[in-house]
Amino acid sequence: MKEKKKLPADDPAMLLLGEIQNRGIATDVIESNNVLADIPLIRLDDPSLDxxxxxxxxxxxxxxxxxxxxxxxxxxxxxxxxxxxxxxxxxxxxxxxxxxxxxxxxxxxxxxxxxxxxxxxxxxxxxxxxxxxxxxxxxxxxxxxxxxxxxxxxxxxxxxxARWSVFGIDGLVMGIVERSNVGLGNPVIKSGIATGVTNGKVKYLSYEAPDSGGVIAYNQFGIVGDDGVKFADGGDSGSVVLIGSKIMGLLWGGGPDNTDYLVAASPIEAVxxxxxxxxx
CATH class of the missing domain: 2.40.10 (Thrombin, subunit H)
Incomplete structure (x- = not known):
């Protein structure tokens, strides 16, 4: 098993981590050698499409x-x-x-x-x-x-x-969750054209890995689906990721992470x- 390597204490992600931990939220940041690719787009004649x-x-x-x-x-x-x-x-x-x-x-x-x-x-x-x-x-x-x-x-x-409305999500989608208020294990939900409405949890708070073009994608939320089910797949790119009825991220990429399929979402404040x- 690959050893998890801690980032330096003066790394900006670790400084943010300390601020979050001071609020009593359980967190961690680790280094990864995975590559994040754009979630593939999907043909409109794909039989799996809703x-x-x-x-x-x-x-x-x-x-x-x-x-x-x-x-x-x-x-x-x-x-x-x-x-x-x-x-x-x-x-x-x-x-x-x-x-x-x-x-x-x-x-x-x-x-x-x-x-x-x-x-x-x-x-x-x-x-x-x-x-x-x-x-x-x-x-x-x-x-x-x-x-x-x-x-x-x-x-x-x-x-x-129609503002505040997402297909398949009950109620209004209003407001955002600031990056510093997102915690490990927070339950999340999204609605996309390929896999519909899916549930998952936050696995990483400051995930960093190269994108498919070799650019390091810094400080991403890493999300996995519940019960071994993919949180997102080809065609779901662009979905907003919610904690409750508030937006925490914009989904764009993914890749394997040990036994999980990890999805990357950019913090919504930066978007x-x-x-x-x-x-x-």
Whole structure:
């Protein structure tokens, strides 16, 4: 069995750990040699896909199909629309938006629009958003580097979005859980287009591993499913991860972790800062 190696005491993750432990929350941080890959996207004709999530939604809610506004020849896949948001940057202030991952909504530098549902082999193209902003990499938040894979688009005039609503989740999804208030073993839930509504728990608070491009993804939440069931699979990228009815992370990647399939989620505060959105 591989020995668990402690990070240095002056490592930013360990400093945060001390702050959390002072609040009486059980925590730990360990080093890992695993690689985190983007959770694969899924073809819309995949027989395992919950077809009700691939319908045209108006208003749009979290937990449904979306993808980049490019030809199906280039992007015959779907990811998950995480949740509706309000944009707060100067150019788009107050505009309703839809949020997901960069690797779900973005195809290339010319990508400016988003479709819901995602493009498939059909004559119909259901544009849902424009003015796309997407980012993938580490950002500085709270004095530490945090990896995010995130995107937001403004809802176009003939579509609408329903705030605080996620397909399959009862009640309103309102508010966030700050990174410092998340503890080991916290129960979590998500709703995605591939595996639907699943339950899991927080296994790591500051998980760090290379992404599929070799970039170190710093300070991620590591999540595993309950009872040996995968918390997420191909197509679930972009789902919001909840503690109760509040958002704690944005799901983007995963990989093997001993006997578990580990899912990575970026702390939602860093996503909000990067995209300039409001989820309240």
């Amino acid at each position: 077809q009700s999530r691939t319908d045209v939604f108006n208003p749009m809610v979290g937990g449904i199909s979306c993808g980049p506004g490019v030809s199906v020849l280039y992007a015959p896949w779907a990811g998950t629309l995480g949740i509706a948001a309000t944009r707060t940057n100067f150019d788009n202030f107050g505009e309703p938006g839809i949020m997901s991952n960069q690797h779900v909504m973005y195809y290339d530098p010319e990508t400016t629009t988003v479709y819901q549902p995602a493009r498939k082999d059909s004559v119909w193209n259901y544009q849902a958003g424009d003015k796309l902003k997407a980012f993938k990499g580490n950002v500085l938040f709270g004095g530490v580097q945090i990896y995010v894979d995130c995107a937001v688009a403004s809802v176009i005039a003939d579509r609408s979005s 909000i800062q990067t995209l300039n959105v409001n989820l309240a």
